[in-house]
Amino acid sequence: MWQALAQRIQARWYARSAYMALMPLACLYGALVWLRRKAYENGVFKTRRVARPVIVVGNITVGGSGKTPLVIALVTRLAARGVRAGVVSRGYGGRAATYPLAVDANTAPAQAGDEPVLIATRTGAPVVVAPDRVAAAQALCAAHPDIDVIVADDGLQHYRLARQAEIAVRDAARGYGNGWLLPAGPLREPLARLARVDLEAAHGAGGDYQLTVRAARRLVDDARCALDDFACQTVHAVAGIGDPARFFAALTAHGLDVKAHPMPDHHRYTPADLVFGDDRPVLMTEKDAIKCRDMTDSRLWAVPADAVLSDDFAARLDGLIAPFFEPTHKENR
Known part of the structure; x- marks a missing residue:
């Protein structure tokens, strides 16, 4: 029953309409999102830096938007330029006995989640999962001091982890739905959040990749x-x-x-x-x-x-990651 209800609500999101009864909840949710963001901006909640620069690949909508394939492409693109990346993720869908959890191609998806195991399998990059992305990033740096950069699969809203670059992914066909925040719409954060990301990528026909x-x-x-x-x-x-x-x-x-x-x-x-x-x-x-x-x-x-990747997006992505494969960056890390 609950799954069927969720499907009906999501269908409304992407039909560019919404249930009026959910709009007050969306306004309340929006206020909480704003307060949380301001708490980080004003130092009430602390942002933690780790020993390597962080590139976050995420989105402002719930549900799949094609983030993980872009993470794989980004890690591969960095490796082709001599930059070794490690990956951190929450490990959604998995449950480990302890965290942080190091992930490789042989790790059980029931422990790590399906996407981290897929990333490790496709790229060979070191991957660490934990609900606390800071703890995951610290463990990754400690276990793999030879990495040059950390790519965070999802985590656009995980402000506790400081980042040097953000890439926001959206589905080219579905876009941002009706433009409402949860639960009236699919948005985790307001559309204005996109003004603060370094690169926006549309996934699908006619998009960036x-x-x-x-x-x-x-x-x-x-x-x-x-x-x-x-x-x-x-x-x-x-x-x-x-x-x-x-x-x-x-x-x-x-x-x-x-x-x-x-x-x-x-x-x-x-x-x-x-x-x-x-x-x-x-x-x-x-x-x-x-x-x-x-x-x-x-x-x-x-x-x-x-x-x-489209030629235009590839050029913009290369411009974003260029500082991470400059010799001076590696020397001063």
Whole structure:
């Protein structure tokens, strides 16, 4: 019942309308957000600096907007320029016995969350998760003194962690919905917050970067094939991400006949979730596959997605990160 209600409310957000009854709560929430921000600006709440500069990749809306693929692209772009990045994250969807938790490709998503494990797997960068991003960043610097910069996956609103640059991501299609703060709309912070970020990035068709899918990898044996090899076949597609329809559309664009099975974001899969009464292939996002990698089902395939940056956005991003790969920056860190 609660999930259905949440879905109806979110549908209103992105239909550019809102429930009038929620607007007083949105005003109250907005006042609390303003007070919290002022408390940090005036030193009532303390901001903590860590031993390395921090680049935050986040958003001002709830739900998925494509942050994690951009984090992966940013870490890879820095590495190509000789800058070693480490990543910190809250580890949403995971629960560890103790924090901070160091994450690598073999860490259980149930402990670290699916996105940190995906980042560690795709980039090879050191990753640390903790609800307290300052503690995560301090642990990262202590364990990996050779890193040059920290990339924070999400955390735009985690003001306690000082940062040198902020990138705000939005979904190009859904934008900022009806423009209202929670719970009347999807905004964590007012739109005016965007005036203080260093770079805004729109994800999706016509935006600053898009996700492309070209291949598939079978989970049980790591066999690989071109996504086009599934063309004209009927496949099951599952996606527990912020916008499952985007994944289904990408598969359809490659000529696949898709039977779509959207799941809640960060869904924890069981084998029963992937039984559909036939032996057709089951294609899923990498984020979903991270949580299914121990399943011995030859029907399961992961579909990696890569962020492709527009020339204009790539130039603006390079301008933002340029100070972090200057020799003087490394010498004086």
